[in-house]
Amino acid sequence: MELGTAKTPPDCRIYAIGDIHGCIEELESLFALIRSDLSARPVAAHRIITVGDYCDRGPDTRGVVDFLLGMREEHDLVCLRGNHDQRLLEFLESPEEVGDFFLTYGGIKTMLSYGVEAERHADLRQLSRNFRRALPRNHVAFFNSLKLMQVENEYLFVHAGIRPDVPLEKQSAHDMMWIRNAFLDHRRAHEKLVVHGHTITDAVDFQPNRINIDTGAFMSGRLSCVVLEGTRYDLIDSVSGMNGSGGEGA
Numbered sequence: 001m002e003l004g005t006a007k008t009p010p011d012c013r014i015y016a017i018g019d020i021h022g023c024i025e026e027l028e029s030l031f032a033l034i035r036s037d038l039s040a041r042p043v044a045a046h047r048i049i050t051v052g053d054y055c056d057r058g059p060d061t062r063g064v065v066d067f068l069l070g071m072r073e074e075h076d077l078v079c080l081r082g083n084h085d086q087r088l089l090e091f092l093e094s095p096e097e098v099g100d101f102f103l104t105y106g107g108i109k110t111m112l113s114y115g116v117e118a119e120r121h122a123d124l125r126q127l128s129r130n131f132r133r134a135l136p137r138n139h140v141a142f143f144n145s146l147k148l149m150q151v152e153n154e155y156l157f158v159h160a161g162i163r164p165d166v167p168l169e170k171q172s173a174h175d176m177m178w179i180r181n182a183f184l185d186h187r188r189a190h191e192k193l194v195v196h197g198h199t200i201t202d203a204v205d206f207q208p209n210r211i212n213i214d215t216g217a218f219m220s221g222r223l224s225c226v227v228l229e230g231t232r233y234d235l236i237d238s239v240s241g242m243n244g245s246g247g248e249g250a
């Protein structure tokens with residue numbers, strides 16, 4: 001499937017949001033923009049898909065999860081699983097195996113948002129116990145509920161990407177959360193047009209076979225969302241608002 005010919009399900013507008021990483025202010029701005037888009041251009045049905053990495057790096061993981069739990073009441077919201085979300089869950093189970101990664105790549109800020117202070121060289125088992133105690137049950141349930149992929153007609157939504165030339169049902173969880181070059185460098189079409197995050201790009205990157213929506217909100221302040229309807233694609237982001245730089249297929 002290629003950009004310009006891939007179609008969403010009939011009569012359903014899809015909003016796909018990139019890597020949030022604790023950026024609550026950007027997330028709130030984006031949802032306000034989505035709400036105004038929905039009232040300016042009403043549609044029979046809409047679905048919001050977040051491509052994962054809710055925690056780490058940015059200031060307020062706890063706030064982000066609370067906000068998304070609330071938005072589930074108001075919207076049809078599908079939350080996908082990123083490698084950071086997976087590491088957070090693994091840190092609760094196997095702190096000694098994954099603690100170094102978790103603390104190095106933003107876990108200290110994640111725990112701080114839950115009131116748990118951590119040092120870089122903390123006792124990992126103790127820290128993991130404290131973190132587990134501080135995590136509200138519905139937040140643990142949120143992280144456990146995250147899906148690896150979502151298919152919407154001719155589009156596929158996934159955190160990192162897929163292994164080229166491997167059927168969707170044979171994709172590994174690891175590739176879907178972690179893959180980079182083997183996917184990013186692949187030029188031919190996949191069975192679906194892939195919308196993904198995980199690898200930071202300055203601006204939403206529309207390629208013939210994929211759309212990368214991770215604009216590094218925790219560094220840039222720009223949280224991006226691609227709006228898909230039929231063969232049409234548009235952009236909303238937390239800095240510029242609605243942005244007419246999308247396009248429409250045949």
Ligand SMILES: [Mn+2]
Pocket residue numbers: 019053082083084159177197198199
């Ligand atoms: Mn990631």
